[in-house]
Structures are given as C-alpha cells and as structure tokens.
Amino acid sequence: MSAHANLERRRQAIYGWLLLSPAAVLLTLFAFYPSIATLWSSMFSRGTRRKPTEFVGTENYAELFADPTFWLVVKNNLLYAGVTIPVSIFIALSMALWANGKIRARGFVRTAYFTPTVLPMIAAANLWLFFYTPGLGVLDQIGSLFGLPSVNWLGQPETALWAIIIVTIWKEAGFFMIFYLAALQTIPEDLKEAADIEGASRWTYTRRIVLPLLMPTTLFIAVNAMINSVKLIDHLFILTKGGPSDASKLILYYIWEMAFAFFDAPSAAAMTIMVIAVLGIVAAVQFFYLDKRTHYQ
Amino acid sequence: MKSLTKFMDSFGAILLAIIWIAPLLFAFWAATHSTSDAVNLNLFSPWTLENFRVAWSGAPWLKYFINTFLLVTVILIGQFFLTTLAGFAFAQLQFPGKDFVFILVLMQLFILPEVLIVENYAMISRLGLFDTILGVGMPYMASAFGIFLMRQAFKGVPIELHEAARIEGCGLLGILWRVYVPLAKPTYLAYALVSVSTHWNNFLWPLIVTNSPETRPLTVGLSIFGAPENGVDISIISAATLMSVAPLLIAFLIFQRQFVQAFLRAGIK
Numbered sequence: 001m002s003a004h005a006n007l008e009r010r011r012q013a014i015y016g017w018l019l020l021s022p023a024a025v026l027l028t029l030f031a032f033y034p035s036i037a038t039l040w041s042s043m044f045s046r047g048t049r050r051k052p053t054e055f056v057g058t059e060n061y062a063e064l065f066a067d068p069t070f071w072l073v074v075k076n077n078l079l080y081a082g083v084t085i086p087v088s089i090f091i092a093l094s095m096a097l098w099a100n101g102k103i104r105a106r107g108f109v110r111t112a113y114f115t116p117t118v119l120p121m122i123a124a125a126n127l128w129l130f131f132y133t134p135g136l137g138v139l140d141q142i143g144s145l146f147g148l149p150s151v152n153w154l155g156q157p158e159t160a161l162w163a164i165i166i167v168t169i170w171k172e173a174g175f176f177m178i179f180y181l182a183a184l185q186t187i188p189e190d191l192k193e194a195a196d197i198e199g200a201s202r203w204t205y206t207r208r209i210v211l212p213l214l215m216p217t218t219l220f221i222a223v224n225a226m227i228n229s230v231k232l233i234d235h236l237f238i239l240t241k242g243g244p245s246d247a248s249k250l251i252l253y254y255i256w257e258m259a260f261a262f263f264d265a266p267s268a269a270a271m272t273i274m275v276i277a278v279l280g281i282v283a284a285v286q287f288f289y290l291d292k293r294t295h296y297q
Numbered sequence: 298m299k300s301l302t303k304f305m306d307s308f309g310a311i312l313l314a315i316i317w318i319a320p321l322l323f324a325f326w327a328a329t330h331s332t333s334d335a336v337n338l339n340l341f342s343p344w345t346l347e348n349f350r351v352a353w354s355g356a357p358w359l360k361y362f363i364n365t366f367l368l369v370t371v372i373l374i375g376q377f378f379l380t381t382l383a384g385f386a387f388a389q390l391q392f393p394g395k396d397f398v399f400i401l402v403l404m405q406l407f408i409l410p411e412v413l414i415v416e417n418y419a420m421i422s423r424l425g426l427f428d429t430i431l432g433v434g435m436p437y438m439a440s441a442f443g444i445f446l447m448r449q450a451f452k453g454v455p456i457e458l459h460e461a462a463r464i465e466g467c468g469l470l471g472i473l474w475r476v477y478v479p480l481a482k483p484t485y486l487a488y489a490l491v492s493v494s495t496h497w498n499n500f501l502w503p504l505i506v507t508n509s510p511e512t513r514p515l516t517v518g519l520s521i522f523g524a525p526e527n528g529v530d531i532s533i534i535s536a537a538t539l540m541s542v543a544p545l546l547i548a549f550l551i552f553q554r555q556f557v558q559a560f561l562r563a564g565i566k
Contacts, residue, residue: 016390118545120542256501
C-alpha cells in the first residue's frame with residue numbers, strides 16, 4: 001500500500017514539473033533572467049570601442065543621482081501619481097454611485113464612462129490632440145468664445161504634464177468604476193432602509209456606511225492606479241515626447257529614451273532596478289492588504 | 298425636494314457621460330468633415346468619407362490589421378496553453394517545491410514586462426526573434442496573472458468529478474482536457490477578452506521589437522502615421538484613429554456586458 005502511495009506521489013511530482021516546465025522556461029527567459037541581468041548590467045560601465053565595459057559598482061546610480069534630469073523626471077512621476085491616483089479614484093467612485101443609482105439613460109451613462117478603457121492609449125492621445133492643438137483645438141475654440149487667448153497646452157512646461165495627467169484620468173477612471181459598481185451591488189438594501197428610518201441624510205449614509213464598505217475595493221484600485229502611474233506612458237509618444245524641456249517626461253519614458261535613443265543601457269538598467277524596487281514595495285503593501293481582506297471574509 | 302436631487306443626479310451623471318465621450322465624438326465629427334469645417338465646428342457643413350479614403354491609402358493598414366490580429370491570436374493561444382498546464386499543476390497536483398515556485402510566479406505580477414524592456418529586447422535579439430510577431434508576443438505568454446486565474450478556476454472544480462473521470466480510466470491530461478477545461482469556460486472567455494483588448498492596445502513593447510511594416514501592429518502603425526513629421530492633418534488622423542479602434546470598439550458595444558464581466562472577473566480574483 002505504501003509503495004503504491006509512493007508511486008502516486010512520484011507520478012504527481014513528475015507530472016507537476018512537466019506541466020509547469022513550458023511556463024517556467026518562458027518566465028525564466030522573460031522575467032527572472034532579465035531582472036537579474038538588469039541588476040548585473042546596472043553595475044557595469046557603458047562600453048565604448050576603446051574602453052570595454054568594466055565593473056563600477058554603484059557608480060551608475062551615483063551618476064543618476066547627480067543628474068538633474070533624473071530628479072525632474074522623478075518629480076514629474078510623483079506628481080503624475082499623486083494627481084492621477086486620487087482624482088481617478090474619486091471620479092470612479094462618483095461614476096459608480098451615479099451609474100448604480102436610479103438615473104435616466106443609465107445604459108448610455110455606463111457605456112460612456114467605460115468606453116475609454118477599450119481604446120488604445122495611442123488612439124486616446126490622438127483624440128486628445130484635437131483638444132489640445134493651439135489655435136485649432138477644441139479647448140482653444142471654447143476659450144476664444146470667452147475671449148481667452150490661445151494656449152499651447154502641450155508646448156509649455158507649466159501645462160504639458162497636466163495635459164498628460166488629464167488623458168490618463170480619462171482613460172482609467174471608467175475602468176476603476178466597474179470595480180466600485182460591483183462592490184456597490186453587494187451592499188444589502190436594508191442598510192439603506194435602516195439609514196432612511198433613522199433619518200440619516202444621503203451624505204451621512206454615503207460617508208458612514210458606503211465608503212467604509214468600499215474600502216477593500218478602494219485599496220485594490222489604488223494599487224492598480226499606482227502600477228498604472230508607472231506603466232501608462234504611451235500617450236507621451238504622441239502628445240509631448242516628454243517635452244518641452246523634459247517638463248512632462250516620466251520614468252518609464254526616460255528609461256526607453258536612455259536605452260533606445262541615447263544607447264546608455266547601464267543608466268537605463270539602474271533606473272529599471274529602482275522602479276522594480278518601488279513596485280516591490282507596492283507588492284508588499286498588496287500582500288499585506290490581501291491578507292487583511294481574506295481575514296475579513 | 299426628492300425629485301430635485303433625483304434630477305440633479307441624472308443631470309450630473311449625463312453631463313459627465315457627455316464630457317467622457319466628447320473626445321470620441323469630436324474625432325468622429327472631424328473624421329467625417331473636411332479639415333476646415335472640422336476645426337471651425339461648422340455644424341451645417343457637408344459630411345464626407347474622403348478622410349477615410351486618404352488615411353487608408355496613406356499606410357499599409359490592412360497589413361497592420363492582420364499583424365495585430367495575428368499578434369493577439371498568437372499570444373492568446375500561447376497563454377491558454379501555458380496557463381492551463383501551469384494552473385492545473387498548481388491547483389490539483391502535489392509536488393515538492395510547488396509553493397516556492399508559486400511565489401516566484403506571483404512575483405512576476407509586479408515585475409511588469411514593460412519595465413524590463415531593455416533586457417527583454419536583448420533576449421529577443423539573442424533568440425533571433427527581433428522584428429517577428431512571435432517576438433512581440435513571447436514575453437506575454439507565460440502570464441503570471443493568467444496562471445493565477447486558471448489556478449483559481451481549477452480549484453473550484455469539485456474533486457468528485459476528478460475522481461469519477463479517473464475511475465472511468467481517464468489519464469491525468471485526459472481529466473484536464475475533458476473535465477477541467479470545459480468547466481473553466483467562463484474563465485477562459487473572461488481571460489480572452491482581457492488579453493485581446495490588452496494586446497490590441499499595447500504599444501511600447503511592439504514599438505521596440507518591430508522594425509518594418511511586415512510586423513508592425515496597428516498601434517505602432519498609427520503612431521507613425523500620426524507623427525508630426527508626416528504633416529497629416531487632424532481630420533485624417535481622426536479617421537485613421539477611428540479606423541484602428543473600430544473593431545474592438547464595435548465588439549465592445551455589442552458585447553458590453555461580457556466585457557465588463559470579464560474585466561471584473563479578471564480583476565477581483
């Protein structure tokens with residue numbers, strides 16, 4: 001009997017590893033090995049024809065820290081995250097509360113909110129180009145109705161990043177809405193009835209009952225929004241290319257530029273490692289939160 | 298009082314909805330009118346399909362469409378194959394090292410492929426897959442997210458069905474194929490919708506790995522077509538943009554419920 005169990009255990013182990021192996025090979029090729037290779041190459045100098053690459057330790061990092069553009073890009077990305085995350089969460093929540101309520105044209109409203117989610121970021125950027133173009137763009141046309149001067153939204157350092165931020169919020173708010181919408185539908189009706197009997201105002205009901213119940217959803221969305229604030233940079237290629245004078249450049253775009261426009265792979269690698277570190281912290285937060293949520297249920 | 302708040306709610310919601318689809322509506326307006334009528338918002342100007350004709354002849358769109366279609370298909374097939382096998386191993390088999398490997402897989406959820414562009418590019422070149430559709434798709438096939446999703450789906454399958462199939466003489470792969478895969482159909486559908494719309498829209502990685510119209514997907518083609526150096530005007534860019542989003546957008550409008558369900562299912566699990 002024990003021999004049989006042993007055989008069965010061995011059979012499962014062989015099958016298990018066989019079934020895993022195709023995924024394991026690809027994950028190694030495109031996730032694990034590249035991560036380690038990035039760490040490795042971030043510690044070597046950039047090779048030229050005369051001078052081969054050599055080990056320089058943390059010099060690439062020190063160089064980055066001494067580079068004002070790097071700090072500008074970090075500052076931009078922090079602002080980008082600091083605005084897009086709370087604003088898109090707030091808009092998503094408002095959308096969900098509306099789309100869940102008894103309003104007119106609910107189907108149309110839901111569709112309109114969600115539609116940007118299925119568009120490519122490149123296409124979204126093209127659509128918004130029509131809004132931002134100075135002189136011809138819709139914003140300028142509206143402004144000129146009120147006698148406002150033409151503004152080059154994408155062409156001046158003060159507004160370029162904000163123009164990018166608005167496109168991002170537009171793109172992701174509707175996506176986050178569906179998670180709130182799903183969560184709202186699990187809130188029992190009797191809570192609303194009880195609040196009504198107690199004479200609680202709608203604002204009190206929302207603030208004291210709905211928002212706390214939505215907290216796990218909000219955390220989930222916040223983590224997603226954080227990842228997006230690193231990842232969503234496609235529209236930069238169309239709208240500003242990180243300019244003017246780096247005013248709208250974000251980290252991932254800078255990594256791309258370093259590696260594929262300036263051919264400075266070591267600096268790109270050093271920045272990549274820093275981004276991975278930040279994402280790791282987000283991951284830790286996420287695991288902590290997931291633990292909590294399973295505890296809840 | 299109550300009807301007033303109700304009215305305000307509807308008003309606010311509809312106003313926001315109009316703002317939200319305004320960019321799309323304006324693009325539609327611009328694409329169907331001549332450039333000067335479009336920018337002057339001349340409401341009574343004649344409609345035209347000329348912009349679409351010009352845009353269509355300005356780039357190998359048909360090739361781009363085929364490339365995007367092939368790309369999402371290749372990725373989806375690869376993902377279904379790999380995540381089914383790995384998800385099943387994680388869900389139903391016991392073997393040493395399983396938990397450790399599972400944690401490694403979960404780690405990949407946070408090391409986004411987007412971040413590793415430099416080394417992944419080197420890897421693709423080493424494998425001789427630069428400027429091929431397979432090269433664009435390969436890094437996404439062993440999706441940690443998909444493995445996790447499949448594992449959850451397979452865990453929900455009652456063990457009695459597994460046992461019954463075994464007693465009937467079904468091998469392990471037979472059980473996977475005849476019992477687990479059919480029962481996980483909703484998860485496959487959800488995953489397919491999310492995967493197709495993600496990769497239809499993906500840009501940065503295809504931009505790096507493709508270098509010719511023979512492999513370029515729509516998003517990269519669109520960005521090149523709209524580049525300021527090419528001097529195309531806003532009506533023609535709008536027409537090209539609408540053309541390239543049309544298939545996915547129409548599919549979304551028809552299967553809206555399934556799309557939303559798919560994104561929910563994929564997100565929450």
